[in-house]
Amino acid sequence: MLITLKEDIKKICWILYKKDYWRVTVLLIVSIFLIKSNFKVYLVKGDSMEPNLNNHEVFIVNFLAHKIFGIKRYDVLVLIDDEGDGVVKRVVGMPKERVKLTNGVIYIDGKRKDFPLAVYRDAMAMTTEEITLKEGEYFFIGDNRGNTSFGITREENIIGLLK
Secondary structure, eight states, X not given: OHHXXXXXXXXXXXXXXHTTOHXXXXXXXXXXXXXXXXXXXXXXXXXXXXXXXXXXXXXXXXXXXXXXXXXXXXXXXXXXXXXXXXXXXXXXXXXXXXXXXXXXXXXXXXXXXXXXXXXOTTOTTOOOOOXXXXXXXXXXXXXXXXXXXXXXXXXXXXXXXXX
C-alpha cells in the first residue's frame, strides 16, 4: 500500500510538472506545511467551560493567531496550567488591570463584567482579593463558575486560540 501510494504521488507530481502546474504544486505543499505547523486538533477535558464547550468536544487550536492579532477579553485559549497540562479557559483580565472575583462575578478596575453565557450555580466560594495584573499577565476562568479553576497566566504559557 505504501509503495503504491508513493508511486501514485510520483505520477501526480510528474503530470503537474508536465502541464506546467509546478507553481500550484509548490504553493499547495507550502500551504499544507503552514496549516500543519500552525493548527492542531485539541480535545476539551472536563466540564469547566460548560455550557459553551463540553467535555470531549474537539476543536482546532491556532498557534499563531494570538501572537499576530493579540489577545482580547473573552477569547477562549488553550494554556498551560501549574501542573503542565493544557487547559481551555476564557481570558477575562488583561495586563495592568485590577481584577477581583466575588461569588463567581468578575470585577475589572472596580466595574462588574458580565459574560452572558457563564453559569454561576454554586459559585459562592469563588472569591479573591483584588489582584493587579502585570505586563504580560492575563486572568483566566472557565464559563462554569461552579466547577472551574481560575487564576493568572503569563503570555508565554498560552498555547493558542480556540477556533
